[in-house]
Amino acid sequence: MTRLLLLDVGKTGCRAALVEAGVRVASGQAPGAGGIAEADGPARALGAIAAATEGWPAPDRIAAGLAGLASAPGRAGALAAGLRARFGAAVEVLLGSDMTLWHAGALGGAPGVVLAAGTGTVALGVDAGGRSARVDGWGHQLGDDGSGYAIGRAGLRAALRAQDGRPGGSNDLLARVRARFGDPDGVPARMYGAANPAREIAAFAPDVLAVAAVEPDADPVAAGIVGRAATDLADAAAAAAHRLQLPARPTGVQPVACGGGLLAAGPVLTGPLDAALTARSLTRTTPLGDALDGARLLLEDPHVPHHALLTAAETPAPGGAR
Known part of the structure; x- marks a missing residue:
């Protein structure tokens, strides 16, 4: 045995x-x-x-x-x-x-593209010959575009711009900062002093997604942050597929197995992500394993x-x- x-x-x-x-x-x-x-x-x-x-x-x-x-x-x-x-x-x-x-595991050993979206972001393509193309995954200081960290950071920046009275701020996100962290003046020390700053900043992503999901009058700043994240995620998947020149499917659309905790946000993120993938001849699928x-x-x-x-x-x- x-x-x-x-x-x-x-x-x-x-x-x-x-x-x-x-x-x-x-x-x-x-x-x-x-x-x-x-x-x-x-x-x-x-x-x-x-x-x-x-x-x-x-x-x-x-x-x-x-x-x-x-x-x-x-x-x-x-x-x-x-x-x-x-x-x-x-x-x-x-x-x-x-x-x-x-x-x-996600593709059952088959060639194709997978996209992982959590605190960080990485797309990986593998072809039938074992060639691979990794896109992003550079970490929060150099990349991870579209990730929970990227959404959280953009949301915190917009909240603090509102605190300052500068253009581009969001009072809705500022209210979320106060509810989660208290006095905005204490946010920098909390983030910079955290054992894992990227994870601490990414923890604000659910607040940004929640504000963007409010209907019918979603906060335009939060909605813009989420839309940019969806575009960045789709760009990563498309780049992996393009670099490998994966064979065209009969439908002309390349599936991408997408996973990661960020997608648990639901339609507020998966809606614009699906639209961005479709625009690049890609479609989101559920990982097999x-x-x-x-x-x-x-x-x-x-x-x-x-x-x-x-x-x-x-x-x-x-x-x-x-």
Whole structure:
């Protein structure tokens, strides 16, 4: 009986699943590990994995998706070594970015484009030959356009412009700032002093979306922020599809599997997003699965194109899945 350990190690949470004889027999979770690219990234990731799998039997094979690994592939060796030290020297280890494994799960191993919209934003296209195109995912200081962070930041800026009496402000958003944070004068210290400023700023995105959703007289500033976010998200998906020159579908429309917590806002965001995607010959679809499903697929199917996206340290021993 082959025992598979599936891991999805994100910045905010770590999820694990154990599969025996084709059946998921255990699930676990733990706080996230930050990014693998951080100085202590591998150690924190291994600690999160240990917490999520405490008391579990040793697996025969492991597939893990890790946030930040695409930016720091050189960390794969330390991660693989740490996993083998914990679970046994003979265990087979496959490591990829969390986005790669989510892509595999979202499209069932098929080529195409996925779009993740949460605190950050990233689009990933993969073709049948394993070529990939990642768009955005540059982090809140350099990118993440259309993300919860981008919406929250734009909303806070508009609120503070209203506080100052400058053009382009929104009194509705200012009222939301007061309700959530109190005196606007204290907002900068709260944001700049937060352990995770991007997450703290993104926490205001639901307020912006709520103000934009008010009917029939939605706040034009909030509505404009959400409309810009929808355009940015569609642009990211379109860029990924264009860079790979994915084959045209019979309908002439390329599906994009879209996921992430930001889409839970509903029609206030998905409405303009759908319109922006349609204008780019794209259409939004629901993901078939998640990163844990992608991890299992990589272990069970040596032919999915995502194997080409694994780092050098992930290559299985002779006789393994690949």
